[in-house]
Structures are given as structure tokens and as C-alpha cells.
Amino acid sequence: xxxxxxxxxxxxxxxxxxxxxxxxxxxxxxxxxxxxxxxxxxxxxxxxxxxxxxxxxxxxxxxxxxxxxxxxxxxxxxxxxxxxxxxxxxxxxxxxxxxxxxxxxxxxxxxxxxxxxxxxxxxxxxxxxxxxxxxxxxxxxxxxxxxxxxxxxxxxxxxxxxxxxxxxxxxxxxxxxxxxxxxxxxxxxxxxxxxxxxxxxxxxxxxxxxxxxxxxxxxxxxxxxxxxxxxxxxxxxx
Amino acid sequence: xxxxxxxxxxxxxxxxxxxxxxxxxxxxxxxxxxxxxxxxxxxxxxxxxxxxxxxxxxxxxxxxxxxxxxxxxxxxxxxxxxxxxxxxxxxxxxxxxxxxxxxxxxxxxxxxxxxxxxxxxxxxxxxxxxxxxxxxxxxxxxxxxxxxxxxxxxxxxxxxxxxxxxxxxxxxxxxxxxxxxxxxxxxxxxxxxxxxxxxxxxxxxxxxxxxxxxxxxxxxxxxxxxxxxxxxxxxxxxxxxxxxxxxxxxxxxxxxxxxxxxxxxxxxxxxxxxxxxxxxxxxxxxxxxxxxxxxxxxxxxxxxxxxxxxxxxxxxxxxxxxxxxxxxxxxxxxxxxxxxxxxxxxxxxxxxxxxxxxxxxxxxxxxxxxxxxxxxxxxxxxxxxxxxxxxxxxxxxxxxxxxxxxxxxxxxxxxxxxxxxxxxx
Numbered sequence: 271x272x273x274x275x276x277x278x279x280x281x282x283x284x285x286x287x288x289x290x291x292x293x294x295x296x297x298x299x300x301x302x303x304x305x306x307x308x309x310x311x312x313x314x315x316x317x318x319x320x321x322x323x324x325x326x327x328x329x330x331x332x333x334x335x336x337x338x339x340x341x342x343x344x345x346x347x348x349x350x351x352x353x354x355x356x357x358x359x360x361x362x363x364x365x366x367x368x369x370x371x372x373x374x375x376x377x378x379x380x381x382x383x384x385x386x387x388x389x390x391x392x393x394x395x396x397x398x399x400x401x402x403x404x405x406x407x408x409x410x411x412x413x414x415x416x417x418x419x420x421x422x423x424x425x426x427x428x429x430x431x432x433x434x435x436x437x438x439x440x441x442x443x444x445x446x447x448x449x450x451x452x453x454x455x456x457x458x459x460x461x462x463x464x465x466x467x468x469x470x471x472x473x474x475x476x477x478x479x480x481x482x483x484x485x486x487x488x489x490x491x492x493x494x495x496x497x498x499x500x501x502x503x504x505x506x507x508x
Numbered sequence: 509x510x511x512x513x514x515x516x517x518x519x520x521x522x523x524x525x526x527x528x529x530x531x532x533x534x535x536x537x538x539x540x541x542x543x544x545x546x547x548x549x550x551x552x553x554x555x556x557x558x559x560x561x562x563x564x565x566x567x568x569x570x571x572x573x574x575x576x577x578x579x580x581x582x583x584x585x586x587x588x589x590x591x592x593x594x595x596x597x598x599x600x601x602x603x604x605x606x607x608x609x610x611x612x613x614x615x616x617x618x619x620x621x622x623x624x625x626x627x628x629x630x631x632x633x634x635x636x637x638x639x640x641x642x643x644x645x646x647x648x649x650x651x652x653x654x655x656x657x658x659x660x661x662x663x664x665x666x667x668x669x670x671x672x673x674x675x676x677x678x679x680x681x682x683x684x685x686x687x688x689x690x691x692x693x694x695x696x697x698x699x700x701x702x703x704x705x706x707x708x709x710x711x712x713x714x715x716x717x718x719x720x721x722x723x724x725x726x727x728x729x730x731x732x733x734x735x736x737x738x739x740x741x742x743x744x745x746x747x748x749x750x751x752x753x754x755x756x757x758x759x760x761x762x763x764x765x766x767x768x769x770x771x772x773x774x775x776x777x778x779x780x781x782x783x784x785x786x787x788x789x790x791x792x793x794x795x796x797x798x799x800x801x802x803x804x805x806x807x808x809x810x811x812x813x814x815x816x817x818x819x820x821x822x823x824x825x826x827x828x829x830x831x832x833x834x835x836x837x838x839x840x841x842x843x844x845x846x847x848x849x850x851x852x853x854x855x856x857x858x859x860x861x862x863x864x865x866x867x868x869x870x871x872x873x874x875x876x877x878x879x880x881x882x883x884x885x886x887x888x889x890x891x892x893x894x895x896x897x898x899x900x901x902x903x904x905x906x907x908x909x910x911x912x913x914x915x916x917x918x919x920x921x922x923x924x925x926x927x928x929x930x931x932x933x
Contacts, residue, residue: 332925
């Protein structure tokens with residue numbers, strides 16, 4: 271229990287089986303994994319290797335067919351949908367490949383959305399968003415709608431949205447897939463900085479060699495199972 | 509909590525603006541529905557008001573004060589005593605009551621026989637105060653020959669055209685009225701025809717005779733007693749409140765069995781039934797119309813939920829609960845229906861007022877003699893607007909909007925978040 275409490279994420283023999291036209295597809299096969307707070311992890315593997323599904327399982331966006339997932343010392347299987355939503359709101363930030371900003375909100379409104387849902391007052395929301403916009407070179411773009419931002423700018427807003435409420439864990443699914451190399455590097459710099467400064471745990475699902483190169487732990491998935499788990503470099507930034 | 513509610517409303521408003529064409533199409537259905545509903549209700553209410561007004565002015569008012577047994581017996585034995593009449597007249601002068609009373613008239617109404625050399629007919633004989641009655645009744649306006657009663661008249665009679673014809677009378681003819689007097693004796697009274705009316709209501713035209721109240725009192729040995737005090741209210745919607753006030757004011761007289769207060773619904777149950785049936789017909793028609801509109805809304809909102817799966821999935825990934833996601837769909841539905849409801853009602857009121865403020869003329873379909881249940885149908889119908897109706901229509905539209913959003917909202921709560929995030933537009 272103490273190990274579960276200390277870990278940012280822990281999975282125990284997690285399976286996810288989809289049924290497709292009377293056929294079972296094993297997307298994740300018996301993955302057991304512990305992620306410490308402050309880690310900067312890349313989960314790599316070919317398409318269909320189960321990266322995104324594992325990320326969704328950790329984020330509580332889908333429930334495992336078998337096995338348990340603990341996040342912030344809570345077993346996700348035991349949580350109702352509203353409590354799972356609360357856990358996501360308070361402990362997890364998501365970054366998606368396709369940015370997924372709400373088109374009807376401005377850049378600043380998208381970024382402050384989790385704070386709004388947490389009931390943080392307007393002044394504090396604006397202060398935090400402004401600080402992150404300046405830090406990430408987005409100052410002056412606060413009032414633009416997503417459609418008026420470049421891909422790199424949209425993904426930066428998505429990163430700000432993911433970290434603005436200072437969650438313990440950020441799950442990023444192919445965050446650099448739609449970006450050119452300069453925008454990717456800039457985004458990764460930003461996330462490394464946040465990892466270093468705030469101690470936020472980052473877990474990436476990625477194909478991108480740049481992300482794998484920067485990760486301090488690289489987990490390779492093949493056919494839904496962990497093929498290798500390689501730690502490199504320094505200790506986690508707690 | 510408030511932040512989340514305002515977030516829902518803000519998101520809902522922006523989504524409605526984003527999907528403007530779809531929002532406008534749905535709103536158009538609601539606006540047309542709301543406008544038609546206001547038109548139909550205001551015309552329906554105007555029609556009913558005219559029926560009720562006609563019934564009240566041809567009979568015994570919006571409210572009738574009479575002795576408890578008179579409604580059933582129509583006999584002079586069941587008349588109001590002088591003291592009961594005084595109490596009733598005093599109550600009608602009380603603040604809170606007097607403001608809603610247009611006029612009130614004393615009547616001595618009995619069933620009797622009208623005879624001429626050509627024969628005899630049953631008659632409804634009403635002793636009236638000529639001046640007050642002329643203000644209260646529409647009979648003087650329905651005059652076809654001669655004149656209405658005047659204050660100095662003593663042996664004058666104002667008779668229906670049907671009775672005039674049946675007894676082969678003309679202006680100046682004499683006729684004898686026979687009825688049981690206050691002492692239980694059969695008494696006769698000779699009167700002379702001074703005027704003739706035609707309402708178009710056969711049961712009125714073939715039986716009703718107005719004579720001066722003083723003549724009736726001396727003929728029937730009832731002095732200043734009357735059978736009825738007929739009260740005309742400023743409008744039929746004030747009747748319930750007015751009758752409650754009168755009943756409170758006259759509680760002692762009512763408890764001791766000296767008088768009773770009846771509304772037009774109680775005094776004219778047939779008219780009440782016709783109004784209720786007509787109202788029901790209107791509601792059924794509107795129910796069907798809004799059922800169709802509701803299906804349109806369900807279809808539009810459901811399509812929108814299906815189209816926006818990814819967006820709803822994202823909201824849940826960011827921390828929206830399934831209930832909040834459903835709440836957003838309902839908020840969008842309610843916001844749209846509220847806005848369209850207001851526009852629909854405003855448009856309905858304006859167009860109905862603009863085109864029909866002088867009345868909707870049905871004279872091509874029926875003439876002025878059309879009648880039923882003792883009321884004359886005026887072929888020109890004036891719409892009647894009331895705040896109560898506007899609120900009713902708005903509440904109904906909001907109800908339809910929220911009910912129609914329920915199923916799409918339910919579908920939004922059931923979205924598989926991980927699956928929806930894969931969904932490409």
C-alpha cells in the first residue's frame with residue numbers, strides 16, 4: 271500500500287481486450303508498471319502496440335478488462351464515473367496528438383478551463399494563465415480562437431491547459447506528431463522545464479525519436495506487452 | 509457551483525453561435541410554434557371572452573347574487589330579502605371589489621305566461637331598472653323596432669322578436685303577463701309592447717320580456733325585493749377573485765342561507781362546458797403541433813451530440829462528469845428554446861396585434877345570428893392578450909425544449925471517452 275501511495279502510477283497485470291466482430295483483440299497484455307513522481311517517460315512502440323490504450327487506462331479514460339490501475343494512490347476500478355472525472359480534474363493533465371482545444375473558447379479560456387472547473391477564482395486563473403503564456407512565448411495570443419493559431423501554438427496552449435492546475439501527472443499522446451522539428455523541440459523544452467521546475471510526472475506515448483531521446487526512461491511496447499524498460503540519466507525531478 | 513453553471517451557459521451560448529445554421533433552423537421551428545401558439549391562444553381567449561361577455565350580458569352577469577334555491581326553482585318565493593339585497597349592494601361597494609365591478613343591476617326574474625288575443629306562450633319575465641339595465645345588457649343594442657324601456661315607463665314591455673311573432677303582436681299591442689305572486693296567488697299584469705329585440709338566440713328571442721322593476725314589484729306583491737343582483741366584472745378572468753372576495757364579505761348572509769354567490773360557470777354550466785371543450789381542443793391541437801416540433805428538436809440535438817462526440821469526450825477527459833456533459837446538452841437545448849420562445853411569443857403578440865387588433869372577421873363563414881348555449885357568436889373575434897398566457901407559452905416551450913433534450917443528453921452521458929477521442933470529424 272505504501273508503495274502504491276508513493277508511486278505516481280502503478281499498474282498490476284493490466285489487460286485490455288476489445289471485441290471486434292466476434293474476435294478478441296488484446297490491446298494491452300498483463301502490463302505491470304510503476305511510475306515514480308517526477309519521471310519523464312516515453313512509451314514507444316509501433317502502431318497497434320498498445321501505447322495509447324495504456325495511456326487511456328492510466329488516465330481513467332477507459333477501464334481495464336483485468337488488473338488494477340492506481341493513480342494518486344487510488345484504485346481507478348473502485349471509482350465511480352463522477353469520482354474518476356474528479357480525479358482527472360485534480361491529478362491528471364492530458365495532451366493529445368490533435369491538440370483538441372475547444373473551438374468555441376479563446377486560447378486563454380482553453381488554457382484556464384481546468385481551473386474554471388476546479389472553481390478557482392477569475393483573478394487567480396488569469397494570473398496563472400498569463401504567467402504560463404509568457405513563459406511559453408504565447409503572450410499576446412490570449413484572445414485568439416484555436417482556428418487562428420498555428421499547430422505549434424495550439425499544442426502549446428494544450429500543454430498549458432494540461433499543466434495549469436499543476437497536476438501530479440501529465441499524459442501526452444503523440445504530442446509532437448503534427449509539429450515540425452523546431453516546434454517539437456520547443457515544446458519538449460517547455461515540458462522538460464515544467465518537469466524540472468514543478469516536478470510534474472510526464473508520460474508520453476510516442477513514435478518520435480526526439481521524445482525518446484529526451485526521456486529519462488524508455489518503455490518499449492510490443493503487441494500490448496512491455497518488451498523493455500530502460501532507465502537512463504538522472505533521478506526523477508521530485 | 510456557480511462557476512460551473514456559468515461555464516455551462518457560456519459554452520452553450522458559444523456552441524449555439526458556432527453551429528449557427530443548425531441553431532437558427534431549430535429556433536425557427538420554435539419561433540413559428542410559439543408565434544402560432546400565441547396567435548391561437550389569444551384568438552381563442554378573445555372568442556371565449558366574447559362568449560362569456562355575451563352570456564353575462566344576456567343573462568345574469570359574470571357573477572350572480574341570488575337566494576340559494578332560485579337557480580333551481582326560478583320562483584319568486586326564492587327571492588332576496590331587502591336586507592340581503594342591501595348587504596349585497598354594500599359588499600359591491602367595498603374597496604377591492606368595487607374596482608373590478610363595471611356595473612351591477614337588480615333583477616326580478618320569474619317564469620310566467622304571456623298572452624295575447626292570438627294565444628299564450630311561456631315567458632321569462634324580468635323586471636329591470638331601465639337605466640341600469642341599458643348599461644348592463646346588450647338587449648337594448650339588439651333592438652329591431654320601437655325603443656328600450658325608459659325610467660318613466662310603467663306598463664311598458666320590451667319583447668323578443670320570436671315571442672312577438674308567436675303572439676302576433678306589434679309595437680303598441682297589449683299583452684297580459686300571468687305569474688304566481690309573492691303571496692302564492694296567480695296574478696295578471698297588462699303591459700304594452702314598446703320595443704322589440706332580436707339577439708339571434710332562439711331561447712331568448714322566443715321567451716324573454718323586460719318590464720320595469722317597479723311594475724314587476726307591485727304586480728307580484730314583492731315590493732323592493734329582487735331575485736337577482738347581476739354583476740358585470742371588468743373581465744372574465746377577474747371573476748374567481750371577485751367571487752371569493754364577495755363570498756368573504758357576505759359570509760354571514762351565505763352561512764344563514766339568505767343568499768348565494770354564483771359565478772357564470774356555476775350559473776351557466778352549458779357555456780362553461782363549451783368553453784372548456786373548446787380550450788381542450790386548442791390544447792390538443794397545440795400538443796400535436798409541439799409534439800412534431802419536439803421531434804425536430806430531438807433530431808437536431810441528437811445529430812449534434814453524435815457530431816460532437818469528440819468534443820464531449822474531451823470535456824470528460826478534462827474533468828467534466830458525465831452528468832455535466834448531459835447538463836451542457838440540456839443547457840444548450842434550454843438556452844435555444846428560451847431565446848426562441850421569447851422571440852416566438854414577441855413575434856406572435858406583435859403579428860396578432862398588428863394584423864388582427866381590429867378583429868378577425870369570420871362574417872364570410874357565419875352571420876350575426878349564430879348562437880349556441882344562450883350566447884351570440886360575434887363574427888368578428890378580437891384577440892385577447894394576457895401576461896398569464898405569455899408565461900404559460902414560455903414555460904411550455906421551455907418544457908418541450910428540456911424534454912426534447914433529455915434523450916440526446918442521456919446519449920452524451922453514455923459516451924465512451926477513449927473511443928470518442930479516436931473519432932475524427
